[in-house]
Amino acid sequence: MEHLQNDLLLRAARGEQVERVPVWMMRQAGRILAEYRAVRAKAGSFIKLATTPELAAEVTIQPVDILGVDAAIIFSDILVVPEAMGLPYIMEEKVGPIFPTTIQSMADVEQLLVPDPHEKLAYVIDAIKIVKQELNGRVPLIGFAGAPFTLLCYMIEGKGSKTFSKAKKALYSEEVLSHALLQKITDTTIAYLKAQIAAGANIVQIFDSWAGILSPEQYRTYSLPYIAQICDAITEVPVTVFAKGAFFAREDMGKLNCETIGLDWNMDIAESRRLIGNSKTLQGNLDPCVLYASYDEIKKHTITIIEQFGTQRYIANLGHGVYPDTDPDKVKCFIDTVKGYGL
Amino acid sequence: MEHLQNDLLLRAARGEQVERVPVWMMRQAGRILAEYRAVRAKAGSFIKLATTPELAAEVTIQPVDILGVDAAIIFSDILVVPEAMGLPYIMEEKVGPIFPTTIQSMADVEQLLVPDPHEKLAYVIDAIKIVKQELNGRVPLIGFAGAPFTLLCYMIEGKGSKTFSKAKKALYSEEVLSHALLQKITDTTIAYLKAQIAAGANIVQIFDSWAGILSPEQYRTYSLPYIAQICDAITEVPVTVFAKGAFFAREDMGKLNCETIGLDWNMDIAESRRLIGNSKTLQGNLDPCVLYASYDEIKKHTITIIEQFGTQRYIANLGHGVYPDTDPDKVKCFIDTVKGYGL
Numbered sequence A, B: 001m002e003h004l005q006n007d008l009l010l011r012a013a014r015g016e017q018v019e020r021v022p023v024w025m026m027r028q029a030g031r032i033l034a035e036y037r038a039v040r041a042k043a044g045s046f047i048k049l050a051t052t053p054e055l056a057a058e059v060t061i062q063p064v065d066i067l068g069v070d071a072a073i074i075f076s077d078i079l080v081v082p083e084a085m086g087l088p089y090i091m092e093e094k095v096g097p098i099f100p101t102t103i104q105s106m107a108d109v110e111q112l113l114v115p116d117p118h119e120k121l122a123y124v125i126d127a128i129k130i131v132k133q134e135l136n137g138r139v140p141l142i143g144f145a146g147a148p149f150t151l152l153c154y155m156i157e158g159k160g161s162k163t164f165s166k167a168k169k170a171l172y173s174e175e176v177l178s179h180a181l182l183q184k185i186t187d188t189t190i191a192y193l194k195a196q197i198a199a200g201a202n203i204v205q206i207f208d209s210w211a212g213i214l215s216p217e218q219y220r221t222y223s224l225p226y227i228a229q230i231c232d233a234i235t236e237v238p239v240t241v242f243a244k245g246a247f248f249a250r251e252d253m254g255k256l257n258c259e260t261i262g263l264d265w266n267m268d269i270a271e272s273r274r275l276i277g278n279s280k281t282l283q284g285n286l287d288p289c290v291l292y293a294s295y296d297e298i299k300k301h302t303i304t305i306i307e308q309f310g311t312q313r314y315i316a317n318l319g320h321g322v323y324p325d326t327d328p329d330k331v332k333c334f335i336d337t338v339k340g341y342g343l
Helices: A008-014 A034-043 A046-051 A053-066 A080-085 A106-111 A122-135 A148-157 A165-173 A175-199 A216-233 A247-253 A269-276 A288-292 A295-309 A328-340 B008-014 B034-043 B046-051 B053-066 B080-085 B106-111 B122-135 B148-157 B165-173 B175-199 B216-233 B247-253 B269-276 B288-292 B295-309 B328-340
Strands: A090-092 A096-098 A141-146 A203-208 A239-243 A260-263 A281-286 A314-318 B090-092 B096-098 B141-146 B203-208 B239-243 B260-263 B281-286 B314-318
Touching: A008 A203, A008 A281, A008 A314, A034 A046, A034 A053, A046 A053, A046 A090, A053 A122, A080 A148, A080 A175, A106 A175, A122 A141, A122 A175, A141 A148, A141 A175, A148 A165, A148 A175, A148 A203, A148 A216, A165 A175, A165 A216, A165 B288, A175 A203, A175 A216, A203 A216, A203 A260, A216 A239, A216 A247, A239 A247, A239 A281, A247 A269, A247 B247, A260 A269, A269 A281, A269 A295, A281 A288, A281 A295, A288 A295, A288 A328, A288 B165, A295 A314, A295 A328, B008 B203, B008 B281, B008 B314, B034 B046, B034 B053, B046 B053, B046 B090, B053 B122, B080 B148, B080 B175, B106 B175, B122 B141, B122 B175, B141 B148, B141 B175, B148 B165, B148 B175, B148 B203, B148 B216, B165 B175, B165 B216, B175 B203, B175 B216, B203 B216, B203 B260, B216 B239, B216 B247, B239 B247, B239 B281, B247 B269, B260 B269, B269 B281, B269 B295, B281 B288, B281 B295, B288 B295, B288 B328, B295 B314, B295 B328
Parallel strands: A141 A203, A203 A239, A239 A260, A260 A281, A281 A314, B141 B203, B203 B239, B239 B260, B260 B281, B281 B314
Antiparallel strands: A090 A096, B090 B096
C-alpha cells in the first residue's frame, strides 16, 4: 500500500477527520503558470502536450511545486475519450475543440469502439505512472473523465456551443441513439478510470461540464443514470462528481454512490449541504473571479466560504477552472489562506 | 383608454381570471420566420432593421399574423441603451455584438449620458407608435429593456463571453465604478421604459440575460437592487422580470414590485411557485429544444407544463428565446397546443 506524506484530500473525501482543509484548483495545471506556458510552447500544440507522457507529467506536477496544492490532477482533456472511441478532434486556437466527424446516425454509434484504455489511451496511463514516480508520495493524484452526457454534447455538436442545440435536438428526437451512445461512452469511461486507478490515481473526478443546459427531467434521463453507473463501478478509490449548473439535481446527487460532490459558485453552500445531506464531502465553490480582487478581498472571501462549509467534509477549490489570466500570486493567496485557516 | 380585442396576456399578468392560457415567445420576431429574413435582407443589416421604425414595426407584427401569438414584442435590442448612453456597438455576423469602446475607468462612466429617450431612442418610440396603429388593438404590445447588470457586462467586456470575466473582475475590484455605472444605466432604463409605455407598450419585460454568471451574493449586490428600482419606478403597466440562470434569487424575486417572473427551463415549476409565492404570474419555461421534437412530443411536453403551472397566473412561453433554426410549423404546434388547451 502506497504511503502518502499528505493524504488530507483523500481523508476529507472519505469523511475522515482532517487537521486542516485540503485545497486544489481545477485547471491548476495550465495557462496561469509561466512554467506551463514554457512547456506548452516546447510541445508545439495542446494535443501534443497532452499526448506526450513526459511533458504531461511535467505540467501535472508544476502546481504542486509552485503553488503548494494538496493534490495533483493528471494533465489531460475530457475529449481524449471520444478520440479513443474513434472520433478524433483538433484544438483550434481561440476557438476550442472541433470534431471534423460527428455522430449523426445509429450506424455512426455502432462504428464507435469501446477501446482498451491500455492501448488507445496509453499516453495518459503512462503519464500517470511517471507522475506517481516523480511525486513520490508527496500528494495524491486525481484522475478524471468527462461525464457521458458532456461527451455526447461534443460528439454530436462537433464543437463547443452556448446552447448545444444540436446535441439536445438528438435527446428530444433520437432517444434510442442517445442512450446507445451514452452507454458506449459509459463503458469506455469505466474501463478508462479503472486503468487510471491501476496506474496510480488515488481519487477520480467526473466532470459534467454541460449539465446546466438540461432541464431537470432530461438530466435525470440522460445524464444522472450514466454517472450513477460509473460511481457504482468505481469501488477502488473515492469518486467526485462535479456537474456544473446542475443545481436542480443536488438532492439526486446526494444519493449517488460517490464520496464528493463539486459545487459551482451559483450554488448556495448551506442549501447545498441540506439538499445533498451529510454523507458526502463537498468541494468548491469560490467564484474564480474572486481571484481578480485585492489580496485582502481574496482572504476575506476564502475565509467566508470555509466558515460556511466548515473544516470537515470539505475540499477547498474554485467553483470552476481557474481563468487563464489569473495572477499566480493571487492564486497562491487563496491556497495559502486555506492552508493557514485555523492553524 | 385603449380597447384590446385580446387582453389575455395583461389579465394573466395582473392575476385576473383568464379563459385560456396566453402564449408568446421570446425572439418570436426573428430568424425563424422567412418573412422576417426577407425584411432583414431588405434592411441590409440587423442594426439598420432595428433603427428603421417602419421595418422594425413590420417584423414586430409578423408573428401576430403568422403564428397567432397573444402579444407582439417590439423588435429591438437590449444594446440600444448603451448606444444611446454614448457607447455605440456593431453587430458582427456569426460573432454578435462588439463595442469598439468599453468602460474602463470612472472617467468613462462620467462621460456616459443619461439620454432623453425621445431624442436618442426615438427610432424605438416611433416603431412602437407604428406598431400600435397597425395592430389596432388586436393584441397587447410588450416593451423591454436589458437589466442594468446585463448591460454592464457588455459595456465593460465589449462583447459576448462565456464567463464575462472582465466585467466580473470590475465587480470584485471596482465597486464604486460598478455601482455608478449600474445607477446610470438604471436611470436611463427607467426613462426609456416610461417612453415606451407612453408610446403604447402595454407591459414591459426586463431581461437579465447574464444573471446566471453571478454568485447569489453578487446578484443581491449588483443586479437585484437595480431591477428593484426599475420595478418600483414603473407603475403604469405590469412588469415582467426574466433573469436567466438566477435560480438562487427566486425567493428574492418574489418580493419585487413586479407582476410576472420569467423562468428558464432549468427551474422546476413547483419549486419556483413555492419560492416565488402566489402573488406573481409565472412565465416560461419550455426548453426551446423541445421544438426540435416530433409534433406529438411537442404537444405532450406543452400539455405537461401547462398542467404543472396551472391555467391561471401563467403565461406560456419558452424558457429562452426560440432558436433560429426552429421549424415555424413546430412553433405553431406549440402555440396552437396552448391555445387549444382545456377548450
